[in-house]
Amino acid sequence: MSGQVRVAVLGCGAIGSLYAAHLARLPGVEVWAVDPWREHVDAVNEHGLRVTGRADFVAPVRALPDAGGLPPCELGIVATKAAHTADAVAAARAALGDAGVVSLQNGLGNEEVVAGVLPRVMRGTIVTAGTVTEPGVVRYDAPGDSWIGPFEPAPARAGEIALLARLLTDGGLVTHAVADARGPQWTKVVFNAATSPLAALTGLTVGQVCTDAGLREQVDRLVAEALAVCAAAGIALTRDPGESVAEAIREAYHHKPSMLQDVRARRPTEIGVLNGGIAAEGRRAGVPTPAHDAMVALVRGLERSWTGS
Template sequence: MRRDDPVRVAVLGCGAIGSLYAAHLARVPGVEVWAADPWREHVAAIERDGLRVTGQADFTAPVHARTHASDLPRCHLGIVATKSLHTADAVTAAREALADAAVVSVQNGVGNEELIAGVLPRVMRGTIVTAGAVTGPGVVRYDAPGDSWLGPFEPRPAEPGEIELLARLLNEGGLRTHAVADARGPQWTKVVFNAATSPLSALTGLTVGQVCTDPALRAQVEVLIREAAAVCAAAGIVLTRDPAEAVEEAIREAFAHKPSMLQDVLARRPTEIGVLNGGIADEGRRVGVLTPAHDSMVALVRGLESSWEQA
């Protein structure tokens, strides 16, 4: 890459998080963003009019958009923001575009990096606590700000300079981002919070704030947090904040937020229960920690999904 060449970034998946990343990066001078998503109307609107951000920010950014990742050009950096169920298909389709790229997962749960590393050579762990929602073709609502963390995926790490470059570009675009030596702590901090609240929201139809302020449901949130914290302790993962603080912050700042798992249930789509509560349970089995509450969440949500097939 010559010094005057644009930094090309591929974004796989233009749901809320992918769209927020794409839009903020696209307004950085010298950055060219290419996004891929199967929703044709969304892609057409982005390609025609740009990607509009509303809510916590208000701007429109120029983003190239395609419905097939195989149509993306060669890129220097990649961001995988698809649902976890689509990780392998997405990175396989983008294999040529990302053959020389450093690629980060900013998806929910754990285990996505392993899938990406099975296809691509240099991988980052990533996590973001920002909340948002796509409200229509070409439009994403920025609901709640939050930091991003990027670090190496240990078995097949990206270069430190690549991690620092992506973090710098995201900061310049308006998303506060930290390049860290070990990103497991931030990643699992988000996983613990999401796994303690999202399935209860999905099963009850309540928002995050409603779940966390209902006494009986809050007790279940705390059980799920305790189990997950025990798994992290046994695995040597140091959380970046007390999950109880994240719960209180969600009540204050995102009371009406419908987590993606609830949105999936309302739309009768497969959820990411397997990489959230299922990921915690799998790690618990690896380190010898029992996780009966997380196992129950997996069974209940998968039972709900099965009911749709029988209806």
């Protein structure tokens, strides 16, 4: 690789931290991370960003509590919660105005928000998992490939997509540059939307949800509705959702999805971009999604129960 590549990572939670660290370990790559958690930012600047678990290294990431000091970058990664996308991207507009920017967020609709501010956008899908265990330290829990491709209404350049995929792969996170990234994205969304809200509503792990007879009926119903939406929208999944369910039971039985973690912490969930995203696409395609609509109503009702609104 010739020359220096500067990458901005917006959101330095578990995923943002993992991707920032793996990129920053490469020679010739300068990584800047933005996150409002001041203790995490200070620890990263003082000691580097440490990765534990399935990898063990420390990477030289430059961290900021806001995007005001972010320099111009060639590439950008958005890894915030969906609710924070608009503010994070708007704050980084000056630094990312001539960058290819990928969303590595959960759900559907984040790319539209990014493209409302920035001109060249990529769809991104990951199955990597991790946890920030203390300021400056992220545990790499589960490996998995990533896929990035152009966001059709405002696509990043092919060279930008290829470069980011190569850098992530060289850094240790296998990433595929694809012409149509909707398939990988929807493959993940269909599974998450069929399991995460049920886990959030019951307090059960993904494996428990998928092996409970009554809840498994609801998982299968949610999957079937989502598949009908995909068929109407011309989206081809890269994997049978049944295989994802079987793998979750076998390899991630005790996994607590982020929506369950948000509910336990009484934080706003991402129900709107998961089940709400499928329901919105269903309306556009003329496909009814009553089960997904019910999940949105139930989880939002749960959220209101602790906010009093």
